Amino acid sequence: MAYVPEPLPDTNRVPRGGGLLRMLTSRAVLAPIGAVILFLVFWEFIVWANSWPDYVMASPSDLPAAYSQYWNLFLIMGWQTLWRTVVGLVLAVVVGVLIGMAMGFSRTTRDALYPLLVGFNAIPKATLVPIVALLFVGAHDFNTVLIAFMISFFPIAVSVSIGLSTLEPEYRDILRSLGASQTTIFWKIALPKTLPEFFGALKVAVTLAFIGTNLMEIVSPHGRGLGALFDSGKTNSDYPLMFAVLIALAVLGILLYYVVVALEKIFAGWAERTPTQ
Amino acid sequence: MEKLIEIKGVRHAYPTGQGPLPVLDGLELSVEEGGFAAVVGPSGCGKSTLTKLVAGLMKPDTGEVWLHGSRVTSPRSTVGMAFQNPVLLEWRSILKNVMLPLEIVPTKLTRSQQEDRARYLLSLVGLEGFEDKRPSELSGGMRQRASLCRALVHQPEVLILDEPFGALDAFTREDLWQTMHLVKEKEPFTGVLITHDLREAIFLANQVIVLSGRPARTQYVLPVPNTGPRDLEHLYTSEASEMLAILRHQIEVAQGRAPAEETSAAE
Numbered sequence: 095m096a097y098v099p100e101p102l103p104d105t106n107r108v109p110r111g112g113g114l115l116r117m118l119t120s121r122a123v124l125a126p127i128g129a130v131i132l133f134l135v136f137w138e139f140i141v142w143a144n145s146w147p148d149y150v151m152a153s154p155s156d157l158p159a160a161y162s163q164y165w166n167l168f169l170i171m172g173w174q175t176l177w178r179t180v181v182g183l184v185l186a187v188v189v190g191v192l193i194g195m196a197m198g199f200s201r202t203t204r205d206a207l208y209p210l211l212v213g214f215n216a217i218p219k220a221t222l223v224p225i226v227a228l229l230f231v232g233a234h235d236f237n238t239v240l241i242a243f244m245i246s247f248f249p250i251a252v253s254v255s256i257g258l259s260t261l262e263p264e265y266r267d268i269l270r271s272l273g274a275s276q277t278t279i280f281w282k283i284a285l286p287k288t289l290p291e292f293f294g295a296l297k298v299a300v301t302l303a304f305i306g307t308n309l310m311e312i313v314s315p316h317g318r319g320l321g322a323l324f325d326s327g328k329t330n331s332d333y334p335l336m337f338a339v340l341i342a343l344a345v346l347g348i349l350l351y352y353v354v355v356a357l358e359k360i361f362a363g364w365a366e367r368t369p370t371q
Numbered sequence: 372m373e374k375l376i377e378i379k380g381v382r383h384a385y386p387t388g389q390g391p392l393p394v395l396d397g398l399e400l401s402v403e404e405g406g407f408a409a410v411v412g413p414s415g416c417g418k419s420t421l422t423k424l425v426a427g428l429m430k431p432d433t434g435e436v437w438l439h440g441s442r443v444t445s446p447r448s449t450v451g452m453a454f455q456n457p458v459l460l461e462w463r464s465i466l467k468n469v470m471l472p473l474e475i476v477p478t479k480l481t482r483s484q485q486e487d488r489a490r491y492l493l494s495l496v497g498l499e500g501f502e503d504k505r506p507s508e509l510s511g512g513m514r515q516r517a518s519l520c521r522a523l524v525h526q527p528e529v530l531i532l533d534e535p536f537g538a539l540d541a542f543t544r545e546d547l548w549q550t551m552h553l554v555k556e557k558e559p560f561t562g563v564l565i566t567h568d569l570r571e572a573i574f575l576a577n578q579v580i581v582l583s584g585r586p587a588r589t590q591y592v593l594p595v596p597n598t599g600p601r602d603l604e605h606l607y608t609s610e611a612s613e614m615l616a617i618l619r620h621q622i623e624v625a626q627g628r629a630p631a632e633e634t635s636a637a638e
C-alpha cells in the first residue's frame with residue numbers, strides 16, 4: 095500500500111556552476127561575439143562598396159583612430175554617463191518599487207494612480223528635457239539623473255504592482271493562517287515571487303535610463319558625458335568621433351544590461367527554465 | 372468525547388457591489404478530537420468560506436467558532452492548511468518548502484530537529500529522495516504530498532483541507548487517499564476536508580456534512596463507521612453504496628433538484 099513515486103522526467107534545468115573556460119566558449123558567449131563581428135564586416139563593406147567619404151558615413155576602420163585620439167575624453171565622459179545613468183536607475187528602482195507596492199497592495203491606490211502614471215509615461219521625455227533644463231539651470235548632474243529616472247521608473251512600478259496584485263490569495267492564506275504579519279508575508283512570499291517580473295522590467299528600464307541620460311547630455315549646453323562628446327563631434331564635423339561615441343554608448347548599454355542579467359541569475363535564477371528543444 | 376472544532380449558528384455575508392451576498396446562514400458543525408469531517412455541498416455554496424472561518428482568517432458576522440475550548444478570533448498556529456493549489460514556493464527546495472511554517476510559528480525544535488521532522492514527513496508520504504528538488508520538478512500528486520507535509524510540519528491540532536485532491540486524476544487521487552490514512556495514523560490530527568467527491572468523503576472521513584445551496588446551512592450529517600486504513604474495496608460494499616446513495620440524494624436536494632424529506636438535518 096506504500097506509495098512509490100513515479101520516476102522523474104528529464105529535468106530541464108540549466109546546469110549550475112561550470113568553469114570560466116567553458117563559459118567563455120559556450121554558445122551564449124560565442125554567438126553574440128560572432129554576430130558583432132559579422133555586423134562590423136557588413137558595415138565596413140557597405141561603406142566601402144558605396145565609397146562613402148567619412149563625412150557621410152564613418153566605417154569601423156575609422157573608429158580606432160578616433161578612440162586613440164580621444165581615449166581620455168572617452169574614459170571621463172563614459173564615466174559621467176555611466177554613473178548618472180546608474181544613479182537615475184537606482185532612483186527609478188527605489189521609487190518604482192515603492193509606487194508598485196502602493197499599487198499592488200491597495201486597489202484604491204491602483205485605480206487612483208494608473209491614469210496618472212500612464213499619462214506621464216505617454217509624454218515624450220524629449221519634451222521634458224528643456225523644461226527640466228530651465229527649471230534647474232546649470233544643475234547638469236541633477237538634471238541628467240532626473241531625466242534618466244523619469245524615463246525609466248514606469249516599467250518597474252507597473253511590473254511590481256502587477257506581480258503583487260496577482261499573487262494568488264492562497265499564498266497569503268498559508269502564512270496568514272499561521273499568524274504571520276503582513277511584513278513577513280511580503281518578505282517571504284510577495285517579494286521573491288515578484289522578482290522575475292521585476293528583473294524583466296529592469297532590463298527595459300536600463301536601456302530607457304540610458305536614453306534619458308543621453309537626451310539630457312546632448313541637449314543641454316556645456317554638458318558632460320558621452321552625449322556631450324557626440325554633440326562636440328557634430329559641431330566639429332568629426333564624423334568618426336560621432337560614430338565612436340555611438341559605439342561606446344552601445345558598449346556601455348550592453349555592459350549595464352548584462353549586470354542586470356547577472357543580478358537576475360543570482361536573485362531570480364529559480365524562475366529560469368531552458369525551453370525544451 | 373470532547374468537541375475540538377465547534378461552529379455554532381454561523382452567518383456570514385460578503386460585501387459586494389450589489390449589496391451583501393449571504394454565504395453562510397445557520398451553519399452548525401462539530402468535530403470531536405481526532406475526528407475527520409468531510410464537507411460536501413454545491414459549488415459556490417460557501418465551503419471555502421467555512422475553512423477561512425475555522426482558520427481564523429475571517430470573523431463570522433454572527434455566531435461562534437470554537438477550537439479546543441477557546442473562541443477563534445484570529446489565526447492561530449495550531450492550524451495547518453492545504454488547498455487544491457499546492458502553492459509551493461518555486462524558489463525553495465521541497466525540504467525548505469515543508470519547513471516554512473517552522474519559520475513562522477514559535478517552535479522548540481532546533482534547526483536540525485526541524486529538518487529531521489520535515490524529512491520524516493516527506494518520507495512518510497513517499498517523497499524520500501525528493502527533498503532537494505524544486506516544486507516544478509515534481510508531478511501534481513507529488514506537489515500535493517509536499518503541501519500536505521507543510522500543513523503538518525508544526526504539528527497542528529487541526530488540519531484543514533480545501534479540495535486538496537480536486538485537480539488530480541482518479542488514480543493519483545486514490546493513491547493520496549491511502550497516504551491520508553497513513554498520515555492520520557502516524558500524525559494524529561482533527562480534520563476538516565472540503566471535497567466534491569462523495570467516495571473520497573466516505574473513504575476518509577468519519578462524518579460527512581452536507582451543506583445546502585448558498586447561503587449554506589448544515590443540511591444533513593451522515594456518520595460514517597470509519598476504522599482507519601483500509602482497501603479501496605470498501606467503496607464497493609453494500610454499506611458504502613447505501614451511504615453514497617443517501618449523500619447523492621442530499622446533494623440533489625441541496626442543488627434544488629430534488630424535494631427535501633422530513634428526516635433530514637440530523638444534528
Ligand SMILES: Nc1ncnc2c1ncn2[C@@H]1O[C@H](COP(=O)(O)OP(=O)(O)O)[C@@H](O)[C@H]1O
Pocket residue numbers: 385386387392394413414415416417418419420421585
Ligand atoms: N472575498 C469575497 N468577496 C465576495 N464574494 C466572495 C468572496 N469570496 C467568496 N465569495 C463568494 O461567496 C460564495 C462562496 O464562496 P466559497 O466559500 O469560495 O464557495 P465554495 O468553496 O463552496 O465553492 C461564492 O459565490 C463566491 O463567489
Ligand SMILES: [Mg+2]
Pocket residue numbers: 418419533
Ligand atoms: Mg472552494
